[in-house]
Amino acid sequence: MVEQKMTPEEFRAKILEPAKKTEHICWQCKHLKPVIKGSGLPPADLIGWCKKLHWPFYWCISENEIITKCYGFEKRS
Numbered sequence: 103m104v105e106q107k108m109t110p111e112e113f114r115a116k117i118l119e120p121a122k123k124t125e126h127i128c129w130q131c132k133h134l135k136p137v138i139k140g141s142g143l144p145p146a147d148l149i150g151w152c153k154k155l156h157w158p159f160y161w162c163i164s165e166n167e168i169i170t171k172c173y174g175f176e177k178r179s
């Protein structure tokens with residue numbers, strides 16, 4: 103039996119399920135660090151953090167402010 107190989111991104115998506123599902127464009131961006139399901143520490147209204155816009159700091163992405171366009175967007179591979 104031949105095992106199907108996954109890319110690192112596919113493996114990450116399989117084991118780290120995001121806590122939220124929203125319309126943010128960030129979900130398709132490689133710079134999003136999502137809040138993982140079951141994580142109790144982050145504020146409840148966050149979907150995750152952007153690793154690019156305010157580098158070297160992380161920028162909190164709110165669930166209630168839907169980002170549909172972003173100059174820093176780079177498609178996740």
Ligand code: SF4
Nearest residue numbers: 128131134152172174
């Ligand atoms: S660069 Fe823009 S689209 Fe990508 S995660 Fe940051 S805010 Fe979202």
